[in-house]
Each structure stands twice: as C-alpha cells, then as structure tokens.
Amino acid sequence: MTDDDLTHDDDTYGAGDLFPALRSSSGRPALRFGDRSLTYGELADAAGELAVRIGGASRVALWATPTLETAVGVVAALLAGVPVVPLNPKTGERELGHILADSAPRLVLAGPGDELPAPLAAHERVDIPVTGVGGPPPGPVDPAAPAMVVYTSGTTGPPKGAVLPRRAIAATLDAVADAWAWTGDDVLVHGLPLFHVHGLILGVLGPLRRGGELRHLGRFSVDGVRRELADGGTLLFGVPTMYHRLAETVDEDPALVKALAGARLLVSGSAALPLPDHTRLTTATGRRVVERYGMTETLMNTSVRADDPTPRPGSVGVPLPGVGLRLVDDGGQPVTSYDGETIGEIQVRGANLFTGYLNRPDATAAAFDGDWFRTGDMGVRDADGSVRIVGRRATDLIKSGGYKIGAGEIENALLDHPGVREAAVTGEPDPDLGERVVAWIVPATPDTRPSPAELAAHVSAQLAPHKRPRVIHFLDALPRNDMGKIMKRALGMDA
Ligand code: MCA
Ligand code: AMP
Numbered sequence: 001m002t003d004d005d006l007t008h009d010d011d012t013y014g015a016g017d018l019f020p021a022l023r024s025s026s027g028r029p030a031l032r033f034g035d036r037s038l039t040y041g042e043l044a045d046a047a048g049e050l051a052v053r054i055g056g057a058s059r060v061a062l063w064a065t066p067t068l069e070t071a072v073g074v075v076a077a078l079l080a081g082v083p084v085v086p087l088n089p090k091t092g093e094r095e096l097g098h099i100l101a102d103s104a105p106r107l108v109l110a111g112p113g114d115e116l117p118a119p120l121a122a123h124e125r126v127d128i129p130v131t132g133v134g135g136p137p138p139g140p141v142d143p144a145a146p147a148m149v150v151y152t153s154g155t156t157g158p159p160k161g162a163v164l165p166r167r168a169i170a171a172t173l174d175a176v177a178d179a180w181a182w183t184g185d186d187v188l189v190h191g192l193p194l195f196h197v198h199g200l201i202l203g204v205l206g207p208l209r210r211g212g213e214l215r216h217l218g219r220f221s222v223d224g225v226r227r228e229l230a231d232g233g234t235l236l237f238g239v240p241t242m243y244h245r246l247a248e249t250v251d252e253d254p255a256l257v258k259a260l261a262g263a264r265l266l267v268s269g270s271a272a273l274p275l276p277d278h279t280r281l282t283t284a285t286g287r288r289v290v291e292r293y294g295m296t297e298t299l300m301n302t303s304v305r306a307d308d309p310t311p312r313p314g315s316v317g318v319p320l321p322g323v324g325l326r327l328v329d330d331g332g333q334p335v336t337s338y339d340g341e342t343i344g345e346i347q348v349r350g351a352n353l354f355t356g357y358l359n360r361p362d363a364t365a366a367a368f369d370g371d372w373f374r375t376g377d378m379g380v381r382d383a384d385g386s387v388r389i390v391g392r393r394a395t396d397l398i399k400s401g402g403y404k405i406g407a408g409e410i411e412n413a414l415l416d417h418p419g420v421r422e423a424a425v426t427g428e429p430d431p432d433l434g435e436r437v438v439a440w441i442v443p444a445t446p447d448t449r450p451s452p453a454e455l456a457a458h459v460s461a462q463l464a465p466h467k468r469p470r471v472i473h474f475l476d477a478l479p480r481n482d483m484g485k486i487m488k489r490a491l492g493m494d495a
Contacts, residue, residue, distance in 0.1 A: 013174070013351055015143035015166035018078055021184065021211030022047070023137070028184075029213045031204075033068045038130065040211070043075060049132030050076035054107060059149070061085045061105035061123070064195040066218050069111035069128040071194075071204050074148075076128075077109070078166070078205075081141040084109075085149045085161070086195040093119065094413065094462040098158040099151055102359055143167035149358055150197060152296040155396035156408030161358035162297045169201055171351035172299035173209045175320035176202065176292065179303040180265055182235070184211035189233035191220030191242070197296050198270050198402070203237055222249050222256065229259035236266045239402025240273040241433055243289055247277040250284035260285040265306055269294055270402035271434045272389060278313035291316050293389060296404075298373055299352040301325060302387050315386045316379075323350040325387065326372065327379060340382045343390055347372040395488065398427035400435050403466045410437060410469065413462040419443055419450035422478050424486045425469065439469035440491050442477060449474055 021028070026041030038046065054060055054076060062073045064086040077084035085103045087096070096119045108120050112127040147166040151159040176182065188207045192199030207214040215233060217224035220242050229236060238246075243266075250257055260266065260281070266289045273291055282288050292303035293316035302325065304317035319325040327335035327344025335344040349371045356364035367374055376393040396407040407425040414423035422442035430436035443449035450458075452472040459468040479490040 011143050013143055013167040013170040015170035016141050017138070018166065018170060018205070019075065019208050021208065022075075025184070025211050028211065030208060031068055031071050031214050031216070033066070033071075033216045034218055036068050036130070038068060038072075042131070043072065043208075045134045046072045046130050046132040047075040047079055048135035050109075050126070050129060051080035051138070052135040053126060054082055054109070055080045057082045057106040059083045059085060059103060059105050060126075061087050061100070061103065061108045061120075063087055063089055063108060063110035063114055063116060063120075064193070064200065065089050065111060065114065066191075066194055066216060067111055068130050070200075071208075071214075072130055073109040073128045074200065074204065075208065078147060079135070079138045081138070081145060083146040083149060083163075085151075086200055088193065088195040088464055089114075090460075090466075091464050092460060092462040093117070094416075095158065095409075095464060096120075099161070102158075103149055103161055141166060143170070144355070146355070148201070150195075150296050153397070153404050153406035153409060154363070155394045155406050157406075158409060159406075160360055160363055162354045163356055163358055164201075164299070164354050168299050168352050168354065169205060170209070171322055172201070172294075172320075173206050175322055175352065176206070176300050176303060177210060178321050179292070179317070180235070180267065180290075180306045182206070182210055182212075186210065186212045186234045186264065187215060187232050188212065188235045188237065189215050189217070189225060189228040190237040191217030191224055192237060192239070196403075197294060197299060198237070198239070201299065202294075220245075222246060222253075226253070226256045226259045229263050230255065234264040236260075236263055238268055239270040240268055240277065241401045243268050243273055243281065244277050244432055247280040247284075250281065257285050261287055263287065265290065267292060267303075271399040273313075274434075275313055282311070282313075288313070293317075293377075293387065295375055295377075297354045297367070298348050298375065301346075301348050301352070301375075304386070312386065315382070315388050317387065318385050319348075319387075320352070323348055323352055324372075327381060328369075328374075332369075335381075338381045338383050338385065340380055340388070343378050343380055345393060346375045346377045346379045346387070346389070348375060349373065395426075398425075398435050398437055400427070400430070400433045400437055401466060402434070405437060405467050409463060410439065410459055410467055413459050413467075414439060414441065414455060414469075416462065417450060417455060417458050419448065420455070424478050424488060424491060426488055426491055428471070428492070430470070433470075436470040437467065438471045438473070438492075440473050440475055440478060442475055446476070
C-alpha cells in the first residue's frame with residue numbers, strides 16, 4: 001500500500017478514531033498523575049471542549065510538562081486533527097527559538113499557571129482545561145494527515161522536526177499491543193518525559209488507545225515505581241538509566257522486588273539495556289525485562305514478544321507486525337544471512353514511519369533508500385529473525401539517559417561562549433546514563449578559561465539541561481588531520 005491509497009474511506013490502521021474508549025468507557029480510569037486523575041468520560045469532556053477551541057489551527061505547540069494538562073492537550077489536538085509540537089519545558093533559548101521558527105505554531109497550549117519563556121510570549125496562549133463539556137464527535141481525518149511534529153537531534157545542526165502521521169501512531173500502538181498482549185486491563189506505570197515518542201506516544205497515547213490506565217510518576221523515582229506497581233500497576237516502561245537505578249536498589253529492597261515480580265511486563269527502550277542490569281533484575285525478581293527498538297522517525301520497529309519463552313537479554317526481538325526490516329552492508333547490498341554475525345545497517349519500512357522532516361526535503365531524501373528508512377543503527381540477525389543492535393553508524397550521536405544528543409549542536413553552543421576558541425564533543429561510557437557528554441575545549445585565552453560549571457550552565461540555557469557536558473577537558477589545541485578536521489578518536493587517548 002502506498003500513501004496515495006490511504007484515504008478517508010480506507011482507514012486500514014484505525015487512525016481516524018484513535019481513542020475509541022473516549023466514547024465507550026466513560027467511568028473507567030484513564031489518567032492519574034499524583035493525586036490528580038481523569039476517567040475516560042472526564043477526559044472526553046475536557047479534551048473535546050479544547051478540541052473545539054483549537055479546531056482549524058494549522059499547528060499548535062504544547063508545553064509538555066509531566067502533567068494531566070499535557071495529556072489532555074495532546075488528545076485534544078488529535079481529536080481536532082490539528083498537528084501538535086510537544087516542547088520540552090526545559091529547552092533553552094537557542095533551541096526553543098529554532099523549534100518555534102521552524103514549526104510556526106499558531107497557538108501554544110499550556111497548563112494554567114505555567115510560566116512560558118520569552119520566545120513564546122508572542123504566541124497566542126490557550127490554557128488547557130482538565131474539565132469541560134465535550135464537543136461534537138470528531139469528523140473524518142485523513143490517516144496520512146500529520147498528527148505530531150517531534151524534534152530529534154542529528155549529528156550536526158539544530159534538531160529536525162519529524163512529521164508523524166496519524167496512521168503511524170495507530171499502527172505502532174496496535175503493533176506493540178500485539179507483541180506485549182497489551183489490553184484495556186493493563187495499568188501502565190512510568191515517569192518518562194512527555195515531549196518524546198517514548199513517554200508521550202507509547203506512554204500516554206498507548207494506554208488511551210487500549211482503554212487502559214496510565215499512572216504517571218511526575219518524575220521517575222524508585223519509590224514511585226515500587227508504590228504504583230504494588231498498587232495495581234501491571235506494565236512498566238522505562239529507559240535503561242531507570243532500570244539501572246532499579247537494579248542498583250533491588251538487592252536491599254524486598255518491597256521493590258515484590259512489586260517488580262508482580263508486574264505483568266517490564267519494557268525497556270530508547271537505548272540498550274546493559275547485560276549486567278538484565279541479570280541483576282532477573283536474578284532478584286525472577287522477571288525478565290523485554291527490550292523494544294524504536295526511533296522518533298519510525299516509532300517502534302522491533303520487540304521481544306511477551307509470549308516469547310526464551311529469555312533474550314541483549315536482543316531487541318523481532319520486527320513488529322507490519323514492519324519490514326532489512327540489514328544493508330557497506331556496499332548498499334541487503335545482507336541475506338541470519339547468522340548472528342554479519343553486521344549491516346538496519347533499514348525499515350511500514351505504516352509506522354514518519355513522512356519526512358519538516359522544512360527539510362534534503363534531509364528527508366538523504367534518510368531514505370526508496371521506501372526504506374536508513375536508521376543509522378548497525379545490527380545483526382539471529383537465525384530466528386531476532387535482531388541485536390551492535391552500534392551506530394555516526395559516532396557524533398550520543399545517547400545519554402535515553403536522550404539522543406548530537407555532538408554538533410553542543411559544539412555550536414559551546415563556540416558561542418566568549419571564553420571558548422575551539423570545541424569538540426564526544427560521548428564516553430557511563431554506568432548510569434549509558435553515555436555521558438564530554439567536551440574538549442581550547443579556551444579563548446589560556447589564563448581566563450571559563451569554569452566547567454559555567455560551560456555546563458551555558459549549554460543548559462541554550463539547548464537543554466540533558467545536553468550539558470558532564471565532563472570538560474581543557475586542551476591547548478585540538479588534534480586535527482592534514483585537512484584540518486578534528487580527529488575525535490585521538491581525543492581521550494592521553495586525557
Ligand atoms: C542539573 N540540572 C540542571 C543542571 N544540572 N539544570 C540546569 N543547568 C544545569 N547545569 C537539573 C536537571 O534539569 C534536572 O532537573 C536535574 O538537575 C537532574 O538532571 P540530570 O542529572 O540531567 O538527569 P536525571 O534527573 O538524573 O535524569 C535521568 C533520567 C532522564 C530520569 C533517566 O535522563 C530521563 O528522563 N530520560 C528519558 C529520556 C527519554 O524519554 N528518551 C526518549 C527519547 P529536574 O530534576 O527538574 O528534572 S527516544 C525515543 O522516544 C525513541 C522513539 C525510543 O526508542 O524510545
Ligand atoms: P531517538 O532518535 O531519540 O528517537 O532515538 C532512537 C535511537 O535510540 C535508535 O536509533 C537507537 O539507536 C536507540 N534505541 C532505541 N531503542 C533501543 C534499544 N532497545 N536498544 C538499543 N538502542 C535503542
């Protein structure tokens with residue numbers, strides 16, 4: 001099926017009506033954030049009223065705090081058929097300015113009382129209600145229509161907006177439901193941020209599409225996980241840093257062991273969960289953590305299935321229903337062997353894919369080989385078709401705490417600081433974050449070098465706190481080759 005085949009009359013993925021439970025499950029619990037909650041009926045009323053208010057807008061931005069308001073805002077936008085751009089409330093000035101200029105939202109949705117920074121002052125603001133009187137049932141919406149624009153880092157330059165159509169959201173949520181036997185009886189627990197695919201699409205829209213419940217922790221904590229899983233939670237989503245923090249605690253925390261052992265399914269994603277953490281959690285709780293592999297541009301590609309009898313630490317499982325996956329070697333030829341050894345770039349296709357980067361036809365064209373999307377991840381396939389990720393094509397992409405961070409954007413922000421003459425950014429292994437951001441700085445003048453804390457604060461203020469360098473080295477010069485290119489591999493050799 002091609003994009004052109006998808007019309008209002010041919011909604012193969014059920015993308016027109018993303019949340020049937022809004023109409024059919026009025027008394028059931030839908031969302032709980034701390035002591036605030038909404039049933040499906042209350043959510044339908046609040047989001048329905050907001051949908052009427054924003055209907056017809058070309059695009060809206062959403063100040064995506066970890067609150068009930070964010071969930072109501074995103075559901076309202078989807079009901080209204082208005083594309084929504086989730087914003088990280090900690091985004092710094094430079095990055096926020098870029099996202100707003102690039103996505104040109106007509107309105108900004110925010111919680112009443114949220115203070116918005118200067119770059120948003122010029123935008124018309126709509127406060128998100130958590131009560132309301134509903135609205136008319138949503139009209140037909142083209143499954144190929146854009147639902148969300150999610151910003152994601154590349155190796156160089158500012159983040160790009162991945163345009164996600166409604167059908168991708170429907171297709172991916174239904175595919176993971178199949179892999180994880182996810183139903184309306186499940187109670188999902190997580191503390192993920194709500195401006196990325198993991199926390200917002202899987203973690204908020206996922207339970208709402210199934211008619212189940214979300215209990216959001218506000219922010220991740222071991223205490224929150226223990227409490228909510230002990231109180232009826234059945235599913236846990238997290239990035240590896242979160243599972244690492246649970247693994248660090250299980251040995252002295254019998255109540256946590258009991259809570260994790262009682263969950264139906266523990267799912268990790270956004271980065272690789274190291275084997276020692278798999279082992280520690282399984283040894284302590286008797287439960288395995290299943291990994292799934294996704295990407296902002298592709299939503300979910302593969303997962304270990306809940307009914308897979310074989311423990312598979314280190315594997316991201318098999319392609320999800322509807323996802324085509326191939327490995328391609330350096331010469332551009334598909335790898336045909338399933339030998340667990342031959343490495344190729346993972347390429348995917350299917351209804352789960354984005355339609356392109358906003359305003360970036362060049363980057364969109366470069367990302368595809370025909371209808372295959374080049375993920376940049378390198379993997380191998382075992383005889384049973386399950387995939388293991390062995391690395392990334394680009395060394396300039398860093399995954400820290402599950403966030404993707406481009407070295408180039410941090411280098412540019414550092415070069416903006418008056419005390420910096422040259423800057424290079426690399427990633428190095430970190431037991432908690434997976435990788436940590438390391439900056440290599442040549443100061444503008446040797447005797448007035450800025451402090452590491454000042455440079456970290458500068459990056460936090462310009463980009464986002466999770467992009468700040470955790471380690472800073474000062475050098476007299478950066479190692480360069482004859483062409484003048486920085487030799488990043490030489491950095492750290494004698495640091
Ligand atoms: C510290 N802070 C600072 C500074 N230093 N703020 C300003 N300037 C500074 N110099 C603040 C931080 O903002 C934060 O505030 C607090 O101190 C601690 O921050 P930090 O040490 O950075 O992190 P952490 O709290 O230890 O966070 C670890 C984490 C987090 C909870 C695991 O990294 C996280 O939530 N990761 C999830 C990433 C994710 O969802 N990725 C999905 C994208 P405060 O306490 O107020 O927060 S990938 C995806 O979507 C694909 C599709 C996929 O496959 O899933
Ligand atoms: P993002 O662009 O932030 O959506 O991050 C997507 C990237 O996260 C992928 O291209 C992978 O490199 C990585 N990723 C996601 N899930 C996993 C996983 N289970 N194991 C290893 N890497 C993962």
